[in-house]
Amino acid sequence: MIRVRGMRKSYRTGKLVNEVLRGVDFEVDHGELVSIVGPSGSGKSTLLHAVGGLDRDYEGSIEVDGRDLRSLSDDALSDYRNRSVGFVFQSFYLLPHLTVLENVALPAVFTRGTQRLGDAAATARAREVLEQVELGARTDSTPTMLSGGQRQRVAIARALFNRPTLMLCDEPTGNLDSKMGAQILALFHALNRDAHITVMIVTHDSRISAATPRTLRVEDGALHDERRELGPPVPSAAVVPAAEAP
């Protein structure tokens, strides 16, 4: 469970201080699919980064499964990101000099302790998640050889590699056409529905927010919580095996 209390965040540009979040409070339960919307610069991504432990420079508190993220050391926060969070960004951020397989297995390089996978196990796991996103045949390709939608699916596979409980997506369809965007959205729905992964999606796209049962609207530093009843589930192009379920 994610619990955010009194979160404030401001950016300073020279002498100008822009307070983007002014004491927001919200909670997200396990297995929820939540979209975060709002105008540019309203603090959507800031909120997402803070929940994902990428940013500790804020006021207030963020608890994830009872852990106050600000109280964690930098190394502990890295481990939290490595084991519990999967990030998907608008620009994919794949490493261009690594193959698809190496990109997907990259989190294994930074995993410590007993959860660390050996080379063979990491490769097997990377192949497994690539199959899930229907890119099992492109393991040896480099990112430059893929389309935008394929790259985003590689990024999703990388996010899934360590079996995260929380998936944070920052404008994941921003660089994709509408058809490809719909496929990616369907993939998130499937992951949320079948693997019970909590998914938070920052988006400008009203079609995406309309397709999520809950939307957090960030406006003028405040947060408005909107819930809606959805129709039948969005069809998924991907198959998420039952084994993925926690």
Add this chain to the structure above:
Amino acid sequence: MSGLRRVIAADLQRSRSHFLLASIGIVVGIATFTFFIALSQGVRAVVLGRIFPLDQLEVVPKSLDIAIGPLAIGTSTLGGDVIDDARVRQINALPGVETVYPKMRLTVPAIALGGESLLGADLRSEIVADGIEPALVAADVGAGFEFRDFDAEPGTPKACTTDDECGERRYCGAPAGTRLERKSRNDDTGRVPEGTATVCRDYVPVLASEHVVELYNGALRRAHGFPKLVPDSVLGFTFELVIGSSMVGASNKGHLVRERAMLVGFSRKAIALGLTIPLGYVRRLNVDFGQPEDAQRYHSVVVMVPNKNDVAAVAKGVSDLNLVVADTGAEQAALLIAIFTLIFALVSAVIVGIAAVNIMHVFFMLVYERQHEIGIMRAIGARRGDITRIIMGEAASLGFVSGLAGVALAFGASFGFDWISQTYVPDFPYKPETYFEFPWWLLLAALAFAVSFCILGAFLPARRAARMEPAAVLSGH
């Protein structure tokens, strides 16, 4: 390969053109460092190993001379500059001394005659000679030759009339110590006393210093158009010694002693420019032409000090015995070499230092170029230490490869240098086959030097990379 090493290898591969340019300075610096240190080591080996050996000291009496115009008057003039047997034993007892080699100078003028069989023409030369205990130079005597006092051996020599009757390496001549009468003051031949029977004799064995051959090959032979000599091939060369005679007529003695001598080896313990023969011959000749007490008057002692760290203590002990270590120039040579080594090492350090600054710029640029990648690695769980290790790993790898290339370049340059020397540079005394020595520690030092400076250069960029806030670089804030 571990995951982190794979990431490092992939980064190196991807940025190879950047790294190639960045490594040029390191390669040149390390090559300079290795080349000049190896050169100084090689020169040091020749200068201090062959010309001024540091493991042996020549101890001489303190000379209390006073300069009067061009002349020095004092103990050396009055014959006080000698060392007796008791003093030799005291030197031998000093801590750190392995062995002592008492040397007795031939105090009689002498001339060497001969050389036609070797050089094509007879030479006549004033010579200096000293005597040494044969046991102490046994290792330096050529195979099949002997260096001992044959004339001190008991027994009656075999009478003869021709050399053929005496066998190999022997000759038929007047008995040992036969005094020849001079017809005049300038007579070098002398006359054997009537009724003296000839007997089979052994040649006086002679050791020479390598200095003599080096000087001959490097300088003298050119002036006279003589052939170049290979030390081992001149062993067995015979010539005649005329003791008591001098090219300075006023120094001639009232009688002569003629001996035939044979070169039997080369030795570092031999007198630098002259001949070294068994001590017994010199002792008898000095007594023959001087006083009975001359049999115990040594002029120097070569002291072997195997551990260089003991040299200072031995020198002090020698000084306490009212003796001094003869100045061979070794200290000055060692100092000069050390200064040159230091200068070239500093020049190399400056080059490598400048290269390290260049490497720092390259890594700063790479960190800036890769900031999103660093951000995503942090997002998927890389710790600050992981980022530092990746950057430092790249720097260390760059340093290692650059160091290897620098060492290889130094090797290549040294081979080229030696080849030019052997091909185009005329012979000179002590001209070595190679001017370089590459000890293992030099190669390790060169690699460590390269790796250290690369790591130093990458330190600040790595720190900056590790301190990047992932949220900031991924969102562009």
